[in-house]
Amino acid sequence: MAAKLPHKAEQARRRFLRALIGGGALLAAGGAGWLPLVYGGETRLRPPGALEEDDYLASCIKCGQCVQVCPVSALILADLGDGHGIGAPYIDARAQACDFSCDAVQCILACPTGALTYTKPEHLDTRGAMLMAAAPILLAKEKDPEPTLNLKERIGVARLARPDLCLARQGKGWKGAARAADYEGMLRFMEVDRWQPIPLNDHPFDVAVCDLCVRTCPIKGAISLEPLPGGHMTPVVHEPCVGCGVCEMACPTEPAAIVIDPRRGWEA
């Protein structure tokens, strides 16, 4: 027996109820995408020139134009499961750091909304520790008339997180490719090609005392190897560090001895 067709008022009531339930479910789904941000979760390394996290997430329009201009594909758009803004770009420095091989922080130029910006409007939040004491000098451009990067704030700062793993501190050197055989990260080496980044692993090293973090760092005066009391050496991070993550990427130990603390400022 066929069920009696609901009459008009009953159909309208059902349409309304479905709308109530469907609309509620969609709002809940939207909330589920937002809650991980409320609770903070993992702090991600944002591209150079990024506003403070709240402003960044509010203003990023998730178009990926920054992704398109990056010569080393350092920027990744967050996926649904990442829980911190689907479509908003971040950097996984260990996989692929920003090595500034574009010379001019092109991602900032590409951003249509000012989520990445050369000059932050005054009314937006700025933490003092994020401000660079001086415009960072890009070693690749050191002899150019304008050697600096147009970058007012750092995106993080490097830290020797696992000193016991650091090869220099153990007096060890490094021979061969910096990373495991399947590693695909790219880096620019001035002595190889001024304009074209190459796979990091295509550039083997042979050093008596490991200083890969120091020799790959693209910024002048950001990191140096200093003697320890016992006669060994240790990497020391200095104020010009912008937090690009090249040291973390190039560190040959597994896991990396030196890492970037995303969005942390400089504390002397």
Place this chain on the structure above:
Amino acid sequence: MSLKESARLLLGGETRKPAPEDYSPGARQVHELKRMDVEHQRQLKEHAKLGHPHRNRWRNRRWAVLIAVNLLFVFSFWLDIQILEGALTASRFLGFHLIDLNSALQVMLAHKHILVNLVIGTATVFVLWVLLGGRAFCSWVCPYHLLAEWAESLHLYLVKKKKVSDHAFHRGLRTVLWLLFAALAFATGYTVFETLSLTGILSRALIYGPGLGLLWVLFWLLLEVVYSRRAWCRYFCPIGLTYGAVGLATPLQVGYRLGNCFHEGDCRKVCLVPHVLECVIKGRATDEKMDIGADCTRCGLCVDVCPSGALNFEVKGLSNWL
């Protein structure tokens, strides 16, 4: 259709029969003629059908445009031809900023600051879609629309086989969601809707590679196949309302000619938004020539399917010159 009525239907108002005083003398005369002379009408209908075989002309053109636009995004990045860089939320066409109106709105509400590029890009896109017909964005550009059309074919097949049935939602839902997502963006300072936007997720997946977000797209396609025909585009997506509002003032319309219509209703069966086609029901048209309302996506399926040429694309103020 009057602007007010067009807006009322767009926002989710129920369709209603026109009052007797709404009819123009011309329309009244045509309705009367159709009632009087049934046999002559039948002959006219048979004759008209010969001249209008069903073709997928507009559908094919539209699919070609939709695929071309999305491929232009993809190849601009993949092949580095740099013509249309970015995604559907925001892009540069040969260097000129283009910003999706709904995304721009969400960002401005969340960020509470207006940026010059955003204003330029938004204004450009606004003018573009005023000229090109508002919700034409949905059917001619949005990649989800194409997938949903294919899911819809499957849904209609299953309905015919009596395996599933269509469950309608109240059309006011989209307006409520539009307001709530705008309020949420403002209150949370986060573009909440962007996480859910099928348009954005699909556009990015095409350009930057697939991700888990596609599961969300798949969920909606499945829902539309088994539960509710074209549910996302009909009842949920706030982007459609944003572009629909732009379409209130557009000269690009699907026009209806009462004299050519034999009220068979094929157009309403293929339409994504059949409430805009109420005027084709026998006795409903208040004028001899009418515009289909702002909620119309200008997809052209009705133009293709009409057996008597009563529905056609028109550009107001230009049609007389063409």
